[in-house]
Amino acid sequence: MKTSNCNNVQGFEEQEKINLLQDPDNEILHSVPRSCKGLKGELGNISLLLFLYVLQGIPLGLAGSIPLILQILTVTFPSYEQIGFSAADAVTGLKLVEEGVPKEQLALLAVPMVPLQILLPLIISKYTAGPRPLDIFYKAFPFRLLMGLEFALLVWWTPNVKQDGGFPAYYYLVVLLSYAIHQVAVYSMYVAIMAFHAKVSDPVIGGTYMTLLNTVTNLGGNWPSTLALWLVDPLTVKECIGAEGQSCGSSEEIALCTKLGGSCLTTLDGYYVESGICIIIGFVWWFWLGKKMRHLQEEKQSAWQCRITK
Incomplete structure (x- = not known):
């Protein structure tokens, strides 16, 4: 369902979501295999990137690569916060289609999002360019969690406004506004994480280090969506x-x-149960681990450098 790019923002693009529903009778669980392929792809990317270290003449070896992986997993543990957003990001679009919203209309709503997606990184980067980029991530986190509650209310409200001829114009305006606010929170967190990766990447290795950081982050964001899709039916x-x-x-x-x-x-409906559970887990993560995550940016630059023994 997600591609293996270094861009977590694509997880909620509605055009990708509705492509999973080629048959209106398909169940939500039909989209799980594609997510599993994405996970395998991420693991393959990690292996490939470690191989690139060797091609660059960096003699890591087995003993050196294992600590490097553990170090990078420590750096990117904020990616596991995706559990709090998994129901909203992975299931909401499918539930809207299930409630009767035309797939074509949802795809059309992605068009006005393009200018917003271009402008948001330019605006947010001004606030993440300093020494503490993760502060923006921490501040945007609860707003994105609350958007999960708003999406659940949107799905609940959808059948109540449905008319014989479809949905009124003001309904699509509400959906568009909801997606726009959601994108602000998503891009705030995404740009902050990318800025942090750029800040701690070892310049000796260059882009390979940052790509590996992003790959592990993507891996941490894929499995919650897969689990969220699988749990909808058992919770219903x-x-x-x-x-x-x-x-x-x-x-x-x-x-x-x-x-x-x-x-x-x-x-x-298991979607509402799952949304509530995910939001609770997300706030628990924010209260208990959020501050520890912010302390990562206080580490010295030497803490993120690869220790290579020749």
Whole structure:
């Protein structure tokens, strides 16, 4: 679902999300294999980048590369904060389509986002160019978490405003405004992380070091989305209406309920449960680990340099 680029911002681009739903009857879980491929791709990138160290004449060896990986994992532990955003980023677009929002309209809403995505890094970079770029990351974090709550309310509100001819214009205006605010928070965190990586990258190795940092960060941001997609159905509670003694806990039970003249009614949507859990985890991370993350930028430059023994 995400590509293996060094750009975490692409995770919520609606045009990519709706491409997962080529068939309107597809379930959300159908998008999981693509995410798994993305994870394998990230692991392959890490192996390739370590090989590039050798091509550059840096004799790391096995003993040297393992500490380097552990060091970089320590540098990029902020990437695990993506757990707090996984439901909003990975599932919201699919739920809007499930509620009847045309895929074409969602794709069209991505067009006015392009100028915003061009201007935001230029504006935010002025505040991340100093010695403490992660301060912007820390400040934008709770706002992005609250956008997860706003997206859940948006999904809940969607069927209430649906009309026979589709959705009114003001609904799409609300969706567009929600995405725009979300993009401000996303780009604030993204630019801050990139600025931090540029700040701590070892100049002796050059771009390979920063690319490896970004790859590990991307790896930390991929698995929560995969898990979020997989957990939606297990967290959803359905009841069989019209067929006594039947349940809707699995696809076989749903088929049996329908065969006996009943229908499965969703009493608790797993998306809302997952959104609440993710937001709580995100705030716990922000309170407990956020300040420790900010202390990373107080380390001396020598702490991030590769120790090479010839």
